[in-house]
Amino acid sequence: MERKAYIEIDSERCKGCGLCINACPQHIIQFSKEFNNKGYHYAEFVDPDNKCVGCAFCYNMCPDVCITVHRLEKEESKA
Amino acid sequence: MERKAYIEIDSERCKGCGLCINACPQHIIQFSKEFNNKGYHYAEFVDPDNKCVGCAFCYNMCPDVCITVHRLEKEESKA
């Protein structure tokens, strides 16, 4: 499948609350093994199969505004 | 008519507000010509025709608790 959307997570800002993980309908966010500098297991976006639909559920649930949601749109959809 | 009831007004306590006068269904209370020591035309009970029914309307409306209401009852009504 072609990539339609993806997210970026500011892992240093993240507090590992898991609300994005719980909200993502595609189950493509997970806790990192690593700690960030704050000492949290931050959220990681892992989407090898390009399942992200850009629904921004994750963004909407993130209390720390760590997530940026991108959609990849066809050139013509510009108008 | 025989006297059935009567009232006493504490004229020194009275402030001449007229609420008793306004309330009396028998119109047997009136303002005095005289001032009391507070400087008010106090309320006077004037009931030559024994019209007072002892309804206590005057008592109920008096904001300064100046009025005592008496009823004259037959001996037998004691029980």
Add this chain to the structure above:
Amino acid sequence: MIDKIVAKMPESLSGKEFTYCPGCHHGIVHRLIAEVIDELGIREKTLIVAPVGCSVFAYEFFNVDGTVAPHGRAPAVATGMKRATPDKIVFTYQGDGDLASIGTAEIVHAANRGENITTIFINNAVYGMTGGQMAPTTLLGQKTTTTPYGRDAKANGYPIRMSEMLSTLSGVAYIERVMVTTPQNVIKAKKAIKKAFEAQIKGLGFSLVEVLSTCPTNWGKSPVEAGKWLEENMAKYYPLGVYVDRTKEAE
């Protein structure tokens, strides 16, 4: 013939002359409360909390132990008393400036906690004691010394209906709004006050009676005119009636 006294100064009044203006309804309500206390036989265990307002001396007028609370705080003072000595009957007597303005938080939370106290609330649409300033209950258009051009909703807000607002709270056992403009509704008012005290005696929680009252002095009306104005204006905006009655549920 027996001469029987059917109505006279109740025992629960101290007999001190009221400091109220001629025709002021404060006096009528005092007498009703005293009668109720007499009838319920609770004088010796009743505590009054007077407010700051024209009725600041209420604690002198009743033949019971009592105090005067800081302006608006009577419900908190009463809470302290009742929590300390739950066997006493504690009531507050408060004006609309006291209860509905500065004391809003205290009355709301006493009601919400269901403090087992009784409040008699004298709504005369004005700050009597301090010279007729706007109260939160002043009607729209009404002129007072701080609304010289008449109360305007935009500038001064709306007349607040406290009984309605407090009725939304779960701790309330009884709320009724009455007036004392005629012998008939004086008797109704007394019944309401009695119910309120009874609610406390039964331990049902917070009870309040709002009495629409006149302030002839600051309204600039004679006592009789003031009563009419009340009936024609205040009673329209502040409907009489029982707002909460949990005394039956409880039985």
Add this chain to the structure above:
Amino acid sequence: MIDKIVAKMPESLSGKEFTYCPGCHHGIVHRLIAEVIDELGIREKTLIVAPVGCSVFAYEFFNVDGTVAPHGRAPAVATGMKRATPDKIVFTYQGDGDLASIGTAEIVHAANRGENITTIFINNAVYGMTGGQMAPTTLLGQKTTTTPYGRDAKANGYPIRMSEMLSTLSGVAYIERVMVTTPQNVIKAKKAIKKAFEAQIKGLGFSLVEVLSTCPTNWGKSPVEAGKWLEENMAKYYPLGVYVDRTKEAE
């Protein structure tokens, strides 16, 4: 293919990291407010009044002018600001201790006056900042650090429903209760917040949005569990929905 950003940090947030615990709903609500301010294009004329509570630093988190009010007094501070500069958009952000306890008088009277301000009210059933004491909105039976045996109606009073109580007041233009436990109701919450700000922009009077929120830390639950507990307990006692909407009447 064009890479289009559809959701990111709104301009009306300063970007400073929130001081909230992991998963705390305060952050979600902050973002929603900022998005609304962005969308309405009012950032440069918006003033925030932060409370004392966990969100005490809210004035730092928004990219607008602002201050922090004494505990509970944000509505009075906002009143002062709005009366001084009516062309500004003024909003308060308050917790349940702040708004429903110590600040009861101020919120009631700001609402009753129809102050043309907006209040965002975070109801998390607990005093977050000071360590999880009982709030007026704490549910019956709920254990907190000052109700160690669970909240008992008799001893501690009832959970207070502020939106319902404030709805009885005439100055209110808009009141809605929402929650932010799922993406769906996050979107609803945002709509409510937008309506509230729009009411102010139109000059309709007082508007308030109550957001049922989690306090995972003091509830002793994970953020996800906390959301569930909220839905299953708080949302039952505090029904969601629009309580007042005079925005249509006004049109």
Add this chain to the structure above:
Amino acid sequence: MKMLFKGSEAIAEAAIRAGCRLYFGYPITPQSELTEYMSRRLPEVGGTFLQAESEVATVNMMYGASCTGKRVMTSTSSPGFSLMMEGISYMAGGELPAVFVNVVRGGPGLGDIQPAQSDYFQATKGGGHGDYRMIVLAPHTIQEAVDLMNLAFDLADKYRMLVTILADGMLGQMMEPVEFPPMRDPNDVPEKDWALTGAKGRPPRKVTSFHIDPYELEKMNLRYQATYKKVEENEVRYEELNTDGADIIVAAYGTMARIVKTVIHMAEKEGIKVGLFRPITLWPFPYKRLNELADTVDTILTVEMSYGQMLEDVRLGVNGKAKTPFYGRSAGVVPTPTEVLDAVKKAIGR
């Protein structure tokens, strides 16, 4: 032209002329006339009057209004002022300018509604929490009260401080002829570069007394202390009458000082030269001048409508260099000229 004006109303009019267009307040005797005057007059000049739900709300409305950079004031009397203490401390911490008028009445508690000076400590030492100060001005005539209103607003703005006019029921209730200064344009005040006016084309501004880090909070406090020092250096005001070669100096302020002025005449007739030292700024208190004066007399008698509050400042000023007896009555009782004269005589052993 002089007009006969009630003290409370004159203060209100003077505030408006000083450019104040925002008044928040809550009625309380003996100053309700001030509130009422504002409710009539402010709408006439396009200003805003708002009767708050309480004094707690009042001080917080002032907080909000002051944040926007506008001139704002309130007036109250003793119990009302006590309720403002938290808000006053917050405003001091936020470096917000504003003017308070406390028309003091007998206390403590509900007390009575007669004139007193028993809120001196509260005003000058900080009735609220924390190391803050307010400028406290004590007029003794209505004309002086009027003149001090302009000063009050200017000092408030200049130093970003609160200014309190400490009056009493007598000054509030009495009438005297006064002359008002001209009306100032409320927009004609220096721009406030800290005011919350919307973050347009500049970074957001914040008004706060909060710092979770004590070292940051200490920095703020050191700034306040520096301001206070400047005020102490530049803004001390007092009046001296007859102090040169006096047999005794009487320290008194406000209404009490008026009464002492009558006493001066009475004493003269008995051959006693009484000097008057009248602090106009109660904070900053004129310690230095008083200390100098202590070198010139044996006795500095403090007279107050309280049981001795300014007395402590007098003693701090005198610092052991002269005797510092006291005469005062409180609770709304105003010492009569005769009583004060007796106290003077007693103080100098006559």
Add this chain to the structure above:
Amino acid sequence: MKMLFKGSEAIAEAAIRAGCRLYFGYPITPQSELTEYMSRRLPEVGGTFLQAESEVATVNMMYGASCTGKRVMTSTSSPGFSLMMEGISYMAGGELPAVFVNVVRGGPGLGDIQPAQSDYFQATKGGGHGDYRMIVLAPHTIQEAVDLMNLAFDLADKYRMLVTILADGMLGQMMEPVEFPPMRDPNDVPEKDWALTGAKGRPPRKVTSFHIDPYELEKMNLRYQATYKKVEENEVRYEELNTDGADIIVAAYGTMARIVKTVIHMAEKEGIKVGLFRPITLWPFPYKRLNELADTVDTILTVEMSYGQMLEDVRLGVNGKAKTPFYGRSAGVVPTPTEVLDAVKKAIGR
């Protein structure tokens, strides 16, 4: 047996042992542990804990409870105490006994939550209106705080006065081993012949601070003043350490005095004999003893966690007889022993 106890909790336990069964309060850092302890503990001993809707409500609940003659207390921190000022003035006017604990934090305004001593003026000079006084006790260890609780309630009842324990965040938060006095029977206190207990078989009693006639109010006030004088004569308390033959005396109270105790040891090593004068009652302040001490040293250095509040009382005590320099930090910053030692050295020119 000694137990390791947090200051706040130890004070709470001590209050209960002193017979207090009524606590009203509102959470605020850094004393919420006291409130929380009461919420757990009072139900165990049949007492009443109530979380009030605010500090304004709190003080008024205390007013009501105290009217009934029961022992009652609250605890708060600086902003909360400011909100109690009106109620405190009313309680003082009603001659109601009660105990307040103010765990002071950095101010003004919201400030921070670190320890400070910047509410000294508010507590000792009357933050509220009117000529009233409170007894102010300043413990410097948790054991002392515990011991003073019994005293606080007893003094309150004896003189019908308010007693304030002025602590700070450090004392509230720290733990030390303490030994508690035995539990007193709450009913075993002398009967209060003024308490509102219902007018049964006696004339009604009234508690009030109100008198419309100033001469009546003056009578009440003269009674308060007479009480205050008695307290000043009988209840002054202080600790002296090393003052005999000291090179310098340091005046400090509470936590600050603890730090000075460390400084004494440090200074000893450098050959400086530092004396400590530690007022335990801040009101009544030990002026007399301080005045005597001023004859024995050149310098009395005041050290505070404020910018100089007790300093004024020290100067009033010393009355010009010695130099009275000052060192202090505020806003939640606690001066370190090293800093204080430096201040000592500077004060004696070393």
Add this chain to the structure above:
Amino acid sequence: MSTYSVVAAGFGGQGVMLMGKIIAEAAMHDGKKVTWLPSYGPEMRGGTANCTVVISDEDIGSPVVDTPDVVIAMNIPSMIKFEEVLKKDGILLINSSVVDRQPTRKDVKVFKIKANDVADEIGNVKVLNMVALGAFAKASGLITFGSIKKALEETMTGKKKVFLDINIKAVQEGMEKIEKA
């Protein structure tokens, strides 16, 4: 003259406060320093009211006066209360329409004016205060008719203007009808 003090006292409705105010204003127009101080508080509600006016060539110290030079007693309680403190040789002006008893002091100058009756005759009992004021002016010589008129003109403006003439008339009548006792 250096400093004179006047107490005007009576029932609430008798207009003593305004009387005092007009006295003060008139004196001001005559070039004097003045203070006006109301009693407020205990006596206010319903009971008696009084005010103190001080008139002086110099700056006025205390506006409170222990021993006034003039007392205008509009009712019995006021006469009783203030007769006592009146200065020796001072002026006691009595509203003899209401006060039916005699003062006891012999060392003061007593004047009487039937203020209610005179006002009634003029056609409005409410101007009884101005009748008394006229009498006061005459008895004390402290203020001139011209300046009283000016003070009244400045006070009775707007809606109150219609009452100006009758008030002036009342002052004049008062000046005429005063009796030395």
Add this chain to the structure above:
Amino acid sequence: MSTYSVVAAGFGGQGVMLMGKIIAEAAMHDGKKVTWLPSYGPEMRGGTANCTVVISDEDIGSPVVDTPDVVIAMNIPSMIKFEEVLKKDGILLINSSVVDRQPTRKDVKVFKIKANDVADEIGNVKVLNMVALGAFAKASGLITFGSIKKALEETMTGKKKVFLDINIKAVQEGMEKIEKA
């Protein structure tokens, strides 16, 4: 020994407050005077926490300490912060499970304990604080095992009693597994 001060610092969840409290209690049982002072406020929410314990033969003056004798650093930020102020020749005890870097001071005695790992081995990572405490006792000699045990017994009562054994075990393991760096 006269007066010793110990700072225990780490993340909020690492139990440093309780560790400090047990140290203080144990010292108390050993007959010493003690104070325990938490940091509260800025660091409280989420971030790091620390407490200071002072142990002395005499009455303790200041419970605040500029330069502690012992620092127990349970995480990197704590090590960085408190290494600096540690007294010359003082003891720096590092939780080497978490702190993967070396201290920079050369004039102090450094000890290490793999507190998380040891606790994990015992079966409950939560007792990592007691492991560290054991190591501290060993390194400093300030408190005895007996009094630690007593302190734990007094603390772990009621529902917490089931955790007593594992906590004691943790202390013992800590005493054993400590390494001198």
